[in-house]
Amino acid sequence: MTARRPWWKTILGVVFTALMLFPVYWMLNVSFTKTEDLRLSPPHLFPTDPTLEGYAEVLRQQLPNLGTSLLIGLGTVALTVVIAAPAAYAISLLNLRGGRTLNFVLLVAQMIPGVVMAMGFYAIYVRLGMLNSVWGLILADSTVAVPFGVLLFTAFMSGLPRELLQAARIDGANAWRTFTSVVMPLSRNSAITVALFAFLWAWSDFVFASTLARNSALKPVTLGIYSYIGNNTTQWNAIMATAVVASIPAAILLVVAQRYVAAGVTAGAVKD
Amino acid sequence: MTISAAPAVLPAPDPKPGAPRPRRPKGGGLGGSRWVAAAFAAPLLVYLLAFYAYPLIRSIDLSIHDYNVRAFVQGNAEFVGLKNYIDVISSPLFGQAAWNTVVFVFGSLIFQYVLGLALAVFFRSNFRLSGILRALFLVPWLLPLIVSGSAWAWMLNSDNGIVNSFLQAFGIGQINWLTSPDTSMIAVIIANIWLGIPFNLVILYSGLQNISPDLYEAAALDGAGPWRQFWSITFPLLRPVSAITLLLGLVYTLKVVDIIWIMTSGGPANSTTTLAIWSYREAFGTGQPDLSPAAAVGNILIVIALIFGFIYLRMQRRQEQS
Numbered sequence: 001m002t003a004r005r006p007w008w009k010t011i012l013g014v015v016f017t018a019l020m021l022f023p024v025y026w027m028l029n030v031s032f033t034k035t036e037d038l039r040l041s042p043p044h045l046f047p048t049d050p051t052l053e054g055y056a057e058v059l060r061q062q063l064p065n066l067g068t069s070l071l072i073g074l075g076t077v078a079l080t081v082v083i084a085a086p087a088a089y090a091i092s093l094l095n096l097r098g099g100r101t102l103n104f105v106l107l108v109a110q111m112i113p114g115v116v117m118a119m120g121f122y123a124i125y126v127r128l129g130m131l132n133s134v135w136g137l138i139l140a141d142s143t144v145a146v147p148f149g150v151l152l153f154t155a156f157m158s159g160l161p162r163e164l165l166q167a168a169r170i171d172g173a174n175a176w177r178t179f180t181s182v183v184m185p186l187s188r189n190s191a192i193t194v195a196l197f198a199f200l201w202a203w204s205d206f207v208f209a210s211t212l213a214r215n216s217a218l219k220p221v222t223l224g225i226y227s228y229i230g231n232n233t234t235q236w237n238a239i240m241a242t243a244v245v246a247s248i249p250a251a252i253l254l255v256v257a258q259r260y261v262a263a264g265v266t267a268g269a270v271k272d
Numbered sequence: 273m274t275i276s277a278a279p280a281v282l283p284a285p286d287p288k289p290g291a292p293r294p295r296r297p298k299g300g301g302l303g304g305s306r307w308v309a310a311a312f313a314a315p316l317l318v319y320l321l322a323f324y325a326y327p328l329i330r331s332i333d334l335s336i337h338d339y340n341v342r343a344f345v346q347g348n349a350e351f352v353g354l355k356n357y358i359d360v361i362s363s364p365l366f367g368q369a370a371w372n373t374v375v376f377v378f379g380s381l382i383f384q385y386v387l388g389l390a391l392a393v394f395f396r397s398n399f400r401l402s403g404i405l406r407a408l409f410l411v412p413w414l415l416p417l418i419v420s421g422s423a424w425a426w427m428l429n430s431d432n433g434i435v436n437s438f439l440q441a442f443g444i445g446q447i448n449w450l451t452s453p454d455t456s457m458i459a460v461i462i463a464n465i466w467l468g469i470p471f472n473l474v475i476l477y478s479g480l481q482n483i484s485p486d487l488y489e490a491a492a493l494d495g496a497g498p499w500r501q502f503w504s505i506t507f508p509l510l511r512p513v514s515a516i517t518l519l520l521g522l523v524y525t526l527k528v529v530d531i532i533w534i535m536t537s538g539g540p541a542n543s544t545t546t547l548a549i550w551s552y553r554e555a556f557g558t559g560q561p562d563l564s565p566a567a568a569v570g571n572i573l574i575v576i577a578l579i580f581g582f583i584y585l586r587m588q589r590r591q592e593q594s
Contacts, residue, residue: 009399016391017405023466024411026434027423042437087316094309102313104585109324111581113527115552116570119563120327122555123334143323150316175308204416206530211556222418226534229422236426243419250414258407 024247031055031240038236054241062242065224068134069203072220073249075138076145076202077195083142084149084194085187089179091150092157093165103154106147117143118211125212132216140208145198156190157183193260196253203249221246334567349564356568365542365550369569372457373546376532377525379461380468385518387465388472393506395473396480406477413470421534424463425450428535450536453543460532460544467531472517479513480506512591519584526577533557547573 018025030038031054032047091099121140122131130136160183168178184191206222213219219227225246228239335356343349360366395406412420427433428449436446449459483506491501529548532538538545538553545553547569555566 006399009394009397010401013394013399013402013405016394017408020409020466020469021411023420023423023427024415026427027419030426039432041432042440043432043434083315083319086312090309090312094312095306096309096313097306102316105320107585108578108581109320111523111577112324112328113529113548113551113570113573113577115527115529115548115555116331116567116574117324117327119334119551119555119567119570120330122561123330123563124327139323146316146319175312179312200414204418206416206418206534207552211552214556222416225418225422229425229534239422240426243422247415247419250411250416253414254407254410258410 027240027243027247030236031244033237035235035237038234051237054235054237054239055245057235057238058241058245062221062224062245065219065221066245068218069220069222069246071134072137072141072205073199073203075134076141077198079138079142080145080149080198081191081195084146085153085184085191086179088150088153088157089183092154093160093183094175103151106150109143109147114144114207118207121208122211132213132218134218136212137205137208137220138202140212141202141205142198144201144205145194148197149194152194153187153190156187160186189260192257196257196260200249200253203246331567331570334563335565335571337564339564340562352564356564357572360565360568360572365545368542369545369547369550372542372544373526373548375457376461376464376528376544376546377522379457380464380525381518381521383461383465384468384472384521385514388469388517389476389510389514391469391473392476392480393502395477406473409473410470412467417467417530418534420463420467421531424459424466424531425535428459451540453539453541456536456540456543460535463535464525464528464531468521468525472521475517476510476513479510479517483509512587515587516584516591519580519587523577523581523584526573526580547576 029047032050034051035053090096091102125131125136165178168182209220209223225239225242336353337349338352339349395402427435430446430448430451447455449455487505488501491505527548529552532544532549536544538549551566551569554562
């Protein structure tokens, strides 16, 4: 296959990618457009006369929201890994009774629509006074990531060489020590994948945020954008600037951790 | 689908649930008794009970009581049995929402799959830059849905959207993508297809990697062109992966809320109200949360999702056994 690598395929590929990414380009373009130019017809295809008005608006209004999203994302990552990794260890390496049933439950759990979970959480949080709290959102967001985390960790840990673990045991390490000093260090890549996805999902969450934190003082940035769209339809440059800033984690992920991303997408949907 | 897909298009990880694990001798687990194993799994079990089972029980509880705002605060809602379900199903909106769900799900899936497959086949031959370009195709899937949703909403804006001004260059008059009931569904489906292509591309591409290149070489020697190779080798051998991609996509597209809500809020005139949107709107879309009917719709949606979910799991298991 290396013999012929026709250029026309590369050119075609670039064209396809450009088409696919046009909405992203357009978001960038609009974010640099002056407010008075937003209604131009036809619109400027390139930011020939760029402005940072939109980004100034982001700095003025969205910084606290970005901080809140960061906090929620990190909290979700911590909670997810702390719960998922030990459970996966028990399922894959400690002969947990009912481990297969548990796996099945987790698969089914992923199919439950978020809107139903949101209603359940809403009903619970009203009673407990947990609406509009960062903790409430971290808990709710983690429900998306925990089943994924357990399944991904389990798949990886089942493949660990048993000799290594037996050696640890012969050396006198108990289950906990084996977990912390042998299994977890070896599972680093899985942990990165789980953490990345947990963060990204929590950062991007709209359904839980818009239901459980509607009147919160601490809004995640997704709600910041949403309330913008609702109130302020004249300033699409500011909306798009916020959208650009809110996309930064995804961009970093793509650049720094692309192989983990692909690993997460394919994890299991196909067996290889 | 999102995976949100997304979201919506969120891919399900499914690390070989049914894969037979080598049986280890009793008590020969690593590091001790079954109580140790249970201790490690205990946080997860508590978590699942508290944050999955309990919210689900609450949502069933909501659907069989009549929770208005006052009853919600005082906690003395009247028990009404299946009345909410009957009301919901006999409502004129039910048929429309169910039909919209079917149109949205299948409209999205077919195009996501066809385009994803075409791109996967295209990227199969490693040309220069193919790795980078393929990575860039993941972008739509990684962006927060609110970002993609608002970008599409502005692009499809009737007066100032780039799509309409592009179409005008070809003499096509203004289309009210999001504000006319005739086109709103098409508009949200287009956005959702865009969101779902990366997921289909990645999964189908990795499926293609498992097809031996020898087959293609043999076919080429026998004089089969690319078209013939696709229909005689790629497509048939990819069928199991395709089935799984589509079923998983189905389960995830059924529950899409974000992208539709952000773009149209289910309107105009309910033309984009799917079951998930209906449930969301009843519960949270208006000032007055009407959780009981919303929970009834949501629970109906769970049943539908689980039916297809179980088909998916069976198929997955069968594939592993083969």
